[in-house]
Structures are given as structure tokens and as C-alpha cells.
Amino acid sequence: MFHATIEPCVRKRSKPASVTVNRHEVKFQEVRLYLVERKMGASRRGFLTQLARSKGFIVDDILSDDITHVVSEDSRASSLWEWLKGCGLKSLSKMQVLHISWFTDSMRAGRPAAVEDRHLIQDTLPASPESSILAPVAAISQYACQRRTSTDNKNKIFTDAFEVLAENYEFSEMKSSSVSFRRAASVLKSLSWAVKCMGATQGLPCLGEHTKTVMEEIIQSGHSFQVEKILSSERYQTLKLFTSVFGVGPKTAERWYRMGLRSFSDVLAEPDIQLNRMQQSGFLHYGDISRAVTKAEAQALGNIIDEAVHMITSDCIVALTGGFRRGKEIGHDVDYIVTTAEVGKEECVLLHVINCFKKQGIVLYCDYQPSTFHISKLPCQKYDAMDYFAKCFLILRLEASQVDGGLNCTEGDNRGWRAVRLDLVSPPMDRYAFALLGWTGSTQFDRDMRRFARMEKRMILDNHTLYDKTKREFLAASTEEDIFAHLGLEYIEPWQRNA
Numbered sequence: 318m319f320h321a322t323i324e325p326c327v328r329k330r331s332k333p334a335s336v337t338v339n340r341h342e343v344k345f346q347e348v349r350l351y352l353v354e355r356k357m358g359a360s361r362r363g364f365l366t367q368l369a370r371s372k373g374f375i376v377d378d379i380l381s382d383d384i385t386h387v388v389s390e391d392s393r394a395s396s397l398w399e400w401l402k403g404c405g406l407k408s409l410s411k412m413q414v415l416h417i418s419w420f421t422d423s424m425r426a427g428r429p430a431a432v433e434d435r436h437l438i439q440d441t442l443p444a445s446p447e448s449s450i451l452a453p454v455a456a457i458s459q460y461a462c463q464r465r466t467s468t469d470n471k472n473k474i475f476t477d478a479f480e481v482l483a484e485n486y487e488f489s490e491m492k493s494s495s496v497s498f499r500r501a502a503s504v505l506k507s508l509s510w511a512v513k514c515m516g517a518t519q520g521l522p523c524l525g526e527h528t529k530t531v532m533e534e535i536i537q538s539g540h541s542f543q544v545e546k547i548l549s550s551e552r553y554q555t556l557k558l559f560t561s562v563f564g565v566g567p568k569t570a571e572r573w574y575r576m577g578l579r580s581f582s583d584v585l586a587e588p589d590i591q592l593n594r595m596q597q598s599g600f601l602h603y604g605d606i607s608r609a610v611t612k613a614e615a616q617a618l619g620n621i622i623d624e625a626v627h628m629i630t631s632d633c634i635v636a637l638t639g640g641f642r643r644g645k646e647i648g649h650d651v652d653y654i655v656t657t658a659e660v661g662k663e664e665c666v667l668l669h670v671i672n673c674f675k676k677q678g679i680v681l682y683c684d685y686q687p688s689t690f691h692i693s694k695l696p697c698q699k700y701d702a703m704d705y706f707a708k709c710f711l712i713l714r715l716e717a718s719q720v721d722g723g724l725n726c727t728e729g730d731n732r733g734w735r736a737v738r739l740d741l742v743s744p745p746m747d748r749y750a751f752a753l754l755g756w757t758g759s760t761q762f763d764r765d766m767r768r769f770a771r772m773e774k775r776m777i778l779d780n781h782t783l784y785d786k787t788k789r790e791f792l793a794a795s796t797e798e799d800i801f802a803h804l805g806l807e808y809i810e811p812w813q814r815n816a
């Protein structure tokens with residue numbers, strides 16, 4: 318039912334081309350025109366259509382792959398080409414895209430004029446998947462690790478909707494439906510162009526019936542009714558609110574919801590609820606840690622870690638990972654790897670760093686988890702499981718004076734500091750590349766790289782190692798490039814992993 322308003326963009330050939338159109342005799346079977354309405358206007362378009370038909374030309378009202386000549390009055394090539402490329406045509410590369418002057422020349426001559434350079438509206442857009450038109454989007458892999466995805470998401474209107482649906486399925490513990498929507502979102506994020514009509518989704522992987530219905534709704538009306546319904550539901554709003562607290566996962570949120578609790582004050586006033594230490598800190602610092610962390614703040618934390626580490630050794634690595642390494646401007650927390658060249662000493666370094674923080678009086682919360690790493694546990698088959706490295710989940714006090722350009726604060730806040738979430742992980746140096754890859758993410762990128770390894774290469778990849786099941790051996794890697802190479806994948810830079 319949504320097709321009526323979407324289809325004008327592209328329609329597959331439905332009926333064989335009729336020989337007469339509007340009772341005019343067709344003289345030029347091999348030429349099929351489409352007049353672009355933009356700039357031309359509907360009434361002039363109607364007039365020119367009748368004129369051409371009266372002279373024996375075929376003029377279609379709908380742009381399809383059967384069209385041979387596209388005629389436009391709009392000479393701004395980039396907007397015309399952007400629109401054409403969003404139409405999902407397979408044979409765009411074979412079409413002549415022409416200025417109205419070709420049309421008037423043809424009408425004057427009473428036959429299709431020879432196409433000259435001055436008639437052409439040249440494609441000035443940078444190459445995009447649609448410009449390799451013969452196989453328009455077939456080249457897009459179902460695996461995020463074979464796509465390049467920057468932070469510049471051209472399809473946010475769809476991916477935001479998919480993420481609400483995915484989250485809602487997660488709240489209902491429907492993992493596979495949730496993953497389907499995350500995969501679909503991830504595919505759309507990798508496109509260098511915005512989807513403007515359903516035709517443009519032909520050949521894109523991972524878009525199922527349900528995702529397409531949602532996209533159709535959005536293309537037609539600007540929003541999805543299903544998504545609006547979820548967003549306005551009490552259950553979704555409450556679970557979203559509760560899980561925004563550090564230490565509260567979907568299960569706890571659901572339990573509280575079932576107890577009839579709907580707000581933070583409900584939770585805090587409920588005598589039957591015993592908050593754990595993590596949740597207590599979550600509520601205590603809620604205002605600060607639910608506010609985005611900026612790149613400058615992440616950098617400031619890096620300086621603080623650097624200082625602490627260099628007090629004991631110069632042979633160490635402090636590496637920013639997580640979303641900031643992927644080029645994101647803001648994050649929900651900051652992730653750093655801290656390790657040292659000497660295998661086995663990394664845990665000491667981490668403990669030392671934590672101690673330094675404590676001495677400075679900046680630790681607001683600290684959950685240290687010692688290493689449970691042992692080679693005999695590998696390869697780890699549970700590919701979504703946590704890793705075994707020593708790590709520490711922290712909330713730190715960050716002073717405004719330490720941050721270039723100051724803190725990300727709410728207006729009127731003059732404390733001069735804020736609380737920030739920091740995760741530190743300490744893999745042994747020989748595991749560094751795997752840990753860096755895993756902690757850089759995105760989660761969806763990692764998930765697909767593991768799936769690719771398993772399904773396509775009979776290998777098991779996780780945050781610790783890469784295991785070849787055919788050769789029955791572990792494959793060593795000292796850089797991320799090594800890991801991609803073992804898997805036969807082209808290297809994808811961190812800022813291209815925003816799947």
C-alpha cells in the first residue's frame with residue numbers, strides 16, 4: 318500500500334512497451350525518454366511529453382531501467398546525479414543524461430538528435446557504489462569487516478529507527494531479531510549515499526521484510542509508526558531509563574519494571590531493592606556519567622594515565638581504544654589499553670596506575686578484575702563472552718583545568734570538575750593486537766569479523782587469539798594488520814570500523 322507514492326522513482330518493466338502511446342504512432346522504437354519534472358514543472362513537462370509523443374517519440378512517465386535518454390532542465394549536475402543515483406537503477410550507466418537543449422534540437426529536427434558534448438550533463442559526483450552500475454550494490458558484503466564505515470552516517474533516519482527496534486527486542490530477550498536490525502543498520506551506515514527510495518535497496522545484504530517495511534514507512538511519511546509506538550510505550554521508556562544507570566542491565570531493569578517501578582525515585586524509595594556498589598555509584602553520579610564524554614576529555618584522561626605509567630616504566634603502551642579510536646567526537650565512556658613490553662608485568666602496571674589515581678584522590682568508583690587469562694582456556698568458543706585480561710572499570714573525577722577547552726558541563730555548573738567513566742584493560746604484550754582490535758570495536762564490526770572467521774575461514778577469533786581449526790594452530794599477530802592478513806581480509810582502518 319505504500320508503493321503508490323514511492324514508486325515514481327523506479328519501477329521495473331511491468332508490461333511490454335506498447336507500440337502506440339496516446340494513439341500517436343511510434344517512430345523511434347530504440348529511444349525511450351524520461352523528462353525530469355524538477356525545475357521543469359509538471360505542466361511544462363506534460364506539454365513537452367505530448368509534443369514529443371506527437372512527433373513519434375516514446376516518453377515514459379516513470380523512470381525505469383528501460384529509459385535510454387533522461388532529459389532535465391536543471392543543469393546543476395550534482396543534485397540531478399545525486400537524485401538519479403538514489404533511484405536504484407541498474408542501467409543508469411547506459412543512459413544518456415541530457416540537457417533540455419538536446420530535446421529541443423530533436424523536436425526541431427523531428428527525430429532524435431545526435432548527442433553532442435554540449436548536451437551532456439556530466440556526473441561530477443565522487444564514485445559511489447551506484448556509479449559502478451552494472452553490479453550496483455552486489456559488491457557490498459554481508460560482513461561489516463569487508464565494508465568501510467566512517468562516522469558520517471548518511472542514513473541516520475533509518476538506522477535510528479532500527480536501533481530502537483533492536484533495543485526493544487533486546488529488552489524482550491529476542492536476540493536474533495535484535496541482531497537482524499543491528500545488521501541492517503550496519504549495512505546502511507556503510508553507504509556513502511542516502512537511500513531515497515526502496516528501489517535503491519535492491520541488492521543490499523541483510524535487509525529483511527520487516528526492515529524494508531520500516532524503511533518504506535519512513536520514506537513515505539518521515540517516520541515509522543511501529544517505532545513511534547515503541548518510543549511512546551511505558552515499558553520501553555522505563556526500561557530505557559533504568560538501563561541508562563551504570564550497573565543496571567536489561568534483566569534488572571525488567572525486574573524493577575515488573576515490580577511496578579517507573580522512575581528513579583520509585584527505585585530509590587523501594588525498601589525491597591538492595592542496590593549493589595556499582596548501581597549506587599551509577600545513581601550518585603548519574604548526571605555526569607549519562608552526559609557525553611568529549612574527545613578532549615578522553616585525551617585528558619590519557620595524559621593522567623600516561624603520567625602514572627611513566628612513574629614506573631618507560632617501556633609501556635597507553636593506547637586509546639573504543640569509539641574515540643574510531644574517530645568519534647563523543648562517547649559514553651573512555652577506553653584505554655595499558656600494557657608493557659615485558660609479558661607478565663602488565664597486571665602490575667595496571668595496579669600501579671590505579672594506586673596513583675587513588676593517591677591523587679580522583680577515584681569515585683573502582684572495580685578491579687584480575688586476569689583470568691590462561692592459554693589452556695583458548696580458543697574461547699563463546700564469541701560474545703568477556704575477555705580474560707586484567708581490567709578495571711572506573712569512575713574518575715576529572716578537573717576542568719586538565720581538559721583542553723574545558724569540561725562538557727551543563728549550564729550553571731561551577732563545580733570545576735565532572736565524573737567520567739573510564740575502562741582500562743591490560744593484555745599481555747603478545748595479545749596486544751587482538752585486544753586492540755576487540756576493544757576498538759565497534760561491537761557490530763567485531764561480531765562480523767568473528768562470524769566471518771568462523772563461517773568463511775574455519776577460524777576462531779576473539780580478544781585473545783586467532784585459531785585455525787583446519788591447521789589446528791594458533792596464528793600469531795603483533796599488529797591488527799597481521800590479523801586481517803591471516804583472515805585474507807583487506808585492512809580496514811579504525812575510523813572505517815564504525816559499523
Ligand code: UTP
Nearest residue numbers: 639640647648649650703755756757758759760
Ligand atoms: P564500548 O562499550 O565502550 O563502546 O566498548 P564504544 O564503541 O567505545 O562506544 P561508546 O562511545 O563508549 O558508547 C568498546 C569496545 O570494547 C569491547 C566492546 O565489544 C566494544 O567493541 N569490549 C568492552 C570488550 O571487548 N570487552 C569488554 O569487557 C568490554
Ligand code: MN
Nearest residue numbers: 639640650652
Ligand atoms: Mn567506549
